[in-house]
Amino acid sequence: MNLKVLIVDDERTLAETIEYNLQKVGFETVCAYDGEAALKIYKKENPQIVILDLMLPRLSGWEVCRSLRQHGAQQPAILMLTARGEESDKVIGLEMGADDYMIKPFGMRELVARVKVLSRRFAQEEEQTSDEQTLIIGPISLDAERHEVYLNQKEVKLSHKEFDLLRVLMSRPGKAFARDTLMEQVWGDDFYGDQRTLDVHIRWLREKLENDPSNPVHILTVRGVGYKIKG
Secondary structure: OOOEEEEEEEOOOHHHHHHHHHHHHOEEEEEEHHHHHHHHHHHHHHOOOOEEEEOOOOOHHHHHHHEEEEEEEEEEEEEEOOOOOOOOHHHHHHOOOOOOOEEEOOHHHHHHHHHHHHHHHHHHHHHHHHHHHEEEEEOOOEEEEEEEEOOOOOOEEOOOOHHHHHHHHHHHHOEEEEEEHHHHHHOOOOOOOHHHHHHHHHHHHHHHOOOEEEEEOEEEEOOOOOEEOOO
């Protein structure tokens, strides 16, 4: 499976260097140098992975990320680039839907390694999805083959990671999954981020599947352990 990567950075030399290094290891690549161009190229090329700089002309990386995360099930993995190393930027990036982030300047070998991690997770999700049956718990149903989720028979749009997290929880109703276990099964054991990524995705699932996200009745926190879905 040859994955396509969209590289979005207004520093053309850096974008072309990233493109060269990714092509060397077998990825297809396309480049955009501002936010508006990135969205147009994304719609035309449908890349599976997007390398996205935050500081862009026309539309910021935040705005591009927000737009990409409104595409329902067909969403790319996003590696966000930022020149700022502030903790708040990392948290906001993850909350907006980035799968990983890197702080400039960075080594090209590390960037290629992280893109490979994202590509492996993408392939694993496709394989897992094709092998599973429809799961139903209360008003929530998950069709793995069609990559669709319904709440009270109305479709709910989830990102790839939200879908995969829900699939793991629904695979064992009532089971309390440790946080480390969920991170490994959904993001892989070579994920570079931290467990706040899990907490953010749980919050997103609750916002989409719970009547009152602050008082969930389906996706529950198990203190000292992790999370479970009520069977």
